[in-house]
Amino acid sequence: MQPLILWFRRDLRIDDNPMLAAAVATGRPLIPVFIADDSVTGLGAAPRWRLVQGVAAFGETLAEMGTRLILRRGAALAVLRALIAESGAGGVWWGRLYDPQARERDAAIKRALRVAGHEARSFPGHLLAEPWEVQTGQGGHYRVYTPFWKALSAREVPAPSAAPASLPAPASWPESERLESWHLGAAMGRGAVVVARHARIGEAAAQARLERFLAGPVWEYREARDFPASDATSGLSENLTYGEIGPRRIWARVQMALAAAPRPPGAEHLAKGMACRAIDHHLIYKTPEILTPQRREEWDDFPWRGDSDEAERWRRGLTGEPLVDAGMRQMYVTGTMHNRARMVVASYLSKHLMTDWRVGQKWFAECLIDWDPAANAMGWQWVAGSGPDAAPFFRIFNPATQAAKFDPGMAYRHRFIAELAPCPCRDGLDFFEAAPRSWRLDPAAPYPAPIVDLAEGRARALAAYQARRR
DNA sequence: TGAAATGTTGGGGCG
DNA sequence: ACGCCCCAACATTTC
Numbered sequence: 001m002q003p004l005i006l007w008f009r010r011d012l013r014i015d016d017n018p019m020l021a022a023a024v025a026t027g028r029p030l031i032p033v034f035i036a037d038d039s040v041t042g043l044g045a046a047p048r049w050r051l052v053q054g055v056a057a058f059g060e061t062l063a064e065m066g067t068r069l070i071l072r073r074g075a076a077l078a079v080l081r082a083l084i085a086e087s088g089a090g091g092v093w094w095g096r097l098y099d100p101q102a103r104e105r106d107a108a109i110k111r112a113l114r115v116a117g118h119e120a121r122s123f124p125g126h127l128l129a130e131p132w133e134v135q136t137g138q139g140g141h142y143r144v145y146t147p148f149w150k151a152l153s154a155r156e157v158p159a160p161s162a163a164p165a166s167l168p169a170p171a172s173w174p175e176s177e178r179l180e181s182w183h184l185g186a187a188m189g190r191g192a193v194v195v196a197r198h199a200r201i202g203e204a205a206a207q208a209r210l211e212r213f214l215a216g217p218v219w220e221y222r223e224a225r226d227f228p229a230s231d232a233t234s235g236l237s238e239n240l241t242y243g244e245i246g247p248r249r250i251w252a253r254v255q256m257a258l259a260a261a262p263r264p265p266g267a268e269h270l271a272k273g274m275a276c277r278a279i280d281h282h283l284i285y286k287t288p289e290i291l292t293p294q295r296r297e298e299w300d301d302f303p304w305r306g307d308s309d310e311a312e313r314w315r316r317g318l319t320g321e322p323l324v325d326a327g328m329r330q331m332y333v334t335g336t337m338h339n340r341a342r343m344v345v346a347s348y349l350s351k352h353l354m355t356d357w358r359v360g361q362k363w364f365a366e367c368l369i370d371w372d373p374a375a376n377a378m379g380w381q382w383v384a385g386s387g388p389d390a391a392p393f394f395r396i397f398n399p400a401t402q403a404a405k406f407d408p409g410m411a412y413r414h415r416f417i418a419e420l421a422p423c424p425c426r427d428g429l430d431f432f433e434a435a436p437r438s439w440r441l442d443p444a445a446p447y448p449a450p451i452v453d454l455a456e457g458r459a460r461a462l463a464a465y466q467a468r469r470r
Numbered sequence: 471t472g473a474a475a476t477g478t479t480g481g482g483g484c485g
Numbered sequence: 486a487c488g489c490c491c492c493a494a495c496a497t498t499t500c
Contacts, residue, residue: 226471339471340471343471347472382471383471391471391472392472392500393500394472394473394499394500395471395472395473395500396472396473396500397471397472397473398472398473398474401472401473402472458473458474462500465500466500
């Protein structure tokens with residue numbers, strides 16, 4: 001029997017992996033592969049570093065099962081052709097991705113392999129449902145969350161497959177490169193050590209995280225999830241990004257929780273969060289132009305600002321607006337940011353600083369270890385007011401009001417802004433540890449005054465919005 | 471998943 | 486007892 005190449009990308013797991021389950025069922029020898037192509041080397045510093053950690057963990061998991069993860073660097077098609085030639089494999093299987101770049105690459109690879117007489121198959125598994133499976137009554141796709149949620153919950157989400165106990169190995173293994181030789185984490189600089197303390201890497205860690213959430217935080221998730229100082233969120237976005245846990249496994253586990261008595265009130269909200277992730281990916285699939293500037297024709301005459309000194313202050317957590325700076329520093333120190341803070345910092349950049357959301361998106365792509373093009377494009381456009389299902393432009397978050405409402409005890413601000421804390425904690429000081437020396441930060445320096453007056457910034461944004469409408 | 475301005479209501483102090 | 490004013494609390498409108 002000819003071996004089969006399993007090309008792993010964003011599905012670094014053995015549980016709930018439809019491609020892997022189907023491959024094991026064939027009984028053919030399997031050659032698991034990870035390829036560092038442009039889509040990997042082109043990632044921002046933090047997500048690239050995090051992906052490498054995930055690949056290393058997945059390689060260990062496979063090694064424990066008595067098999068291997070073959071590592072190669074180069075253009076994906078060329079690498080796959082070389083592997084087929086070296087191993088005599090009959091074809092390549094992979095799990096689907098839905099952003100335009102990945103689709104274009106994968107479609108070309110599928111064509112090229114098939115023309116050459118090789119098998120090329122793609123599988124679901126990254127989403128709760130495929131984009132073409134959830135349709136409106138008219139046969140179109142949903143643009144707005146609420147009707148999508150109704151349609152999705154009415155569907156039967158496929159049951160997750162169990163992790164295979166072992167993988168049939170080929171008679172001989174192709175050569176593998178060494179992960180360390182790629183140096184893909186180098187750009188993280190001093191931040192790597194700091195962020196590493198917060199990351200939860202690999203499939204086992206992801207499952208432990210889900211169980212921890214369902215054992216405790218899910219009971220107060222509904223009330224506490226809006227408070228960035230509380231530890232009430234699942235933290236699973238990081239693992240979902242790299243496929244270290246499958247959405248169908250989470251869905252099944254949530255259904256179990258919902259069927260239990262007493263029923264944890266937060267379980268449905270976790271399910272809603274999963275649906276949110278699904279519609280983001282579906283929209284990117286159905287309308288990839290959302291990701292391109294042309295989408296915003298109607299905003300072309302809006303006086304968006306490009307990059308600026310103020311935007312740089314925003315990136316460095318030095319706007320003088322404590323909740324904004326706390327969010328930006330949390331991202332730099334932990335690689336993630338609480339969702340409430342994401343909305344506040346995004347609103348501040350695009351409204352108070354009137355800056356094009358792509359400036360912010362670019363920095364998020366650099367810093368977030370749960371960086372995901374679909375979720376971030378939708379999130380930024382929701383805040384900026386463009387895109388489908390967007391918040392109206394005049395919905396402007398006031399960072400001070402938001403802080404009073406959602407961080408009343410100042411615990412979040414004190415945790416991440418050492419200058420403001422009565423007794424600076426490690427996370428707050430770590431920001432100074434992780435930041436580049438070229439920023440010349442000093443924890444002993446006084447906390448900066450606000451770079452814009454909140455009332456003035458709001459008025460300026462509203463005035464520009466009014467002018468545009470005329 | 472907003473905030474601020476404006477409108478309405480009702481209780482209490484006071485002459 | 487009554488009208489008046491003030492103001493907080495809540496509701497509605499507007500951006």
